[in-house]
Amino acid sequence: FGAQPPAANDPMWGYFTAIAGQDGEIDAEELQRCLTQSGFTGSYSPFSMETCRIMIAMLDRDFTGKMGFSEFKELFTALNGWKQNFMMFDQDRSGTVEPHEMSQAITAMGYRVSPQALNAIIKRYNKGGRIFFDDYVACCVKLRALTENFRRRDTMHQGSVTFQYDDFILCTMAI
């Protein structure tokens, strides 16, 4: 007897509560610690605080700056996918991929972006002409969040959205 929380049977629940601490939610510092300690990034450099902050922002639809259990699981699913993609291109495990591989990856994920936009993205996320895992994930997080924000407003599926200034700032500054 005594009602269990709905997630109690989920194998990740114990892990989540241990990371989340007293407030029951995960903030950027807790996320960075957990992703570093769990060895998620493997031989790659740990995620920067900056990337952890936008991981939270991507799923934080009520702007609390923290993540609940369902968001946490959603994030892990996304991260696993991006890691697999990255490792497929980084076959020598150097920790970086080439600009043209990044373009291929973005296109393979189903984003329809012009060569000009791809070029701008690569200019933004490369270091010395190569893209590191942390920046790759930051780029994927941002692209996913911005695309979701756009689609949620493109209710007629026309590929265009009319933004008021304040709404434009709200859905681009937080990411």
Added chain:
Amino acid sequence: FGAQPPAANDPMWGYFTAIAGQDGEIDAEELQRCLTQSGFTGSYSPFSMETCRIMIAMLDRDFTGKMGFSEFKELFTALNGWKQNFMMFDQDRSGTVEPHEMSQAITAMGYRVSPQALNAIIKRYNKGGRIFFDDYVACCVKLRALTENFRRRDTMHQGSVTFQYDDFILCTMAI
């Protein structure tokens, strides 16, 4: 005789060429080195590479990832303004300002953003409830660049812009 470059009489020209090196333009690494060595951040922590990259992106309208002389001067003017604003609020020189001071600063700069958008911005840029100089500048850079991108498209000054998906990604992902 021999034509001088138009900037040769400018006192900042020699400084610029020394930083820019052989290619005659400043990239993010060069900018970070120059802002650190010149002591621009004073007693505050040096700018992160992340912030330097968006400083370049803010002015990099042709997406080369580098800055010419006129952009360099434009950036310095903007940085000086933001530093003055920040120091006005950070009177005890702790290197941080409070969330409500950040809201005041954004409003004082002339941006018209709702309390909800201000809240989202502060959630994104605070660390432990306070805003550090580096994050403050990153926020100002982003807000300025996004606002300029928006205004350039709002040719009728109606406060609303219809974005195609690709253009939306182009003008938000690079920042």
